[in-house]
Amino acid sequence: MVCLLLPLGLAACSSTGDQDDYALNDTPPEVLYNEGLALRSQGNLKAADDKFRELDRLYPYSEYAKRSLVNMAFINYRRGNYTDAITSARRFLTLYPGNEDAAYALYIIGQSYYAQIPDITRDQRVTMEAAQAFSELIQRYPDSEYVADSRTKLIAAEDQLAGKEMQIGRYYLKKRNYIAAINRFKTVVLEYQTTRHVEEALFRLTESYYSLGVVNEAQTAAAVLGHNFPDTAWYKNAYALLNEGGYAPSEDSGSWISRAFDGINVL
Known part of the structure; x- marks a missing residue:
């Protein structure tokens, strides 16, 4: 007899002797x-x-x-189905957090987000997700074979995040919204201190504070910039800006800028 497909994809046959195409597959799991x-x-x-x-x-x-969950995560990553890869990897971590493949699952999550990082002009949510996954892997599984590559990609992701903060900060600075600009440059100094953007962030803080008339913080930002990056154009520009007003770089050890670099040499 001929079987008809019902709207929901269920097979209907008029004879009980016919085998249902959707019967449970009894193939052994192995x-x-x-x-x-x-x-x-x-x-x-x-x-x-x-x-x-x-x-x-x-x-x-x-x-x-x-x-199978680990394999599905890997396969979907290779196929560019990043959402499915992340879903499978997260499910694996939820069900088997102590499994020896947990580091690999985290690595796939990081890689899947990393592969979707957009250009600097767009929202950086996936960049943040990538950074969080790689950071978690490094912290939880420091001896994992995936740590070295995770460190490299974490640096790149954090540089991207810092770059986005700088882009927004420069926009606010151009609009003379100095408080909003300072908040963005402050984020770079506090959270992305080892990225290449920290030099410019310190100069922009000098510029923003000076424009607000908060000379003490402007001098501190310039002094910290000069201490850590003495030969850069950013420091020369900061020095020249203060010099025009009759000031010089001078560090206030009580400033948040000074404390942020206390005991840290970023050279």
């Missing part, structure tokens, strides 16, 4: 897993993902389902 691995090694990633998903659906609490 067989499904090995089939998925074979498809993955052949480069048939879509079929491999389907196989691992089927295994996870049929045997959700098995050891093979656990391995």
Whole structure:
């Protein structure tokens, strides 16, 4: 007899003797897993993902389902399906936080966000997510084989985040909204102190505070800039700006700027 497909995809047959195409697959989990691995090694990633998903659906609490989650995360990352990769990796971490593959799952999450980092003019939410994943991996699994690459990518992500703060800060500075500008440059100095943007941030703080008439903080920002980056154009510009008004760089040890660099040499 002919089977008709119902709107929700359920098979309906008029004879009970006919086999339902949607009957439960009784293939053992180890067989499904090995089939998925074979498809993955052949480069048939879509079929491999389907196989691992089927295994996870049929045997959700098995050891093979656990391995399938990691494979799904990797496969979807390779296919550019970053949302699915992150979902599988996060589910794995939720279910098996102490598993030996937890560091790898975190690494896939970081890589998936990192691959989506936009240019500096756009919202940097995914950049922040990438930085958080790599930072967590470094802190929780310091001996992991993924730490070295995570450190490299964390530096790049933080540089991007600092660059975004600088872009917004310069916009506010141009609009003479000095308080808003200072808040952005302050974020760079406090949170992204080891990025390449900190030199300009200190100069912009000198510029912003000086424009507000808060000379003491302007002098401190210039002094800290000169102490850490004495040969840069940013320091020369800060020195010249203060000199025009009859001032010179002078550090106030009680300033938040001075305290931010206390005991830290960024050279």
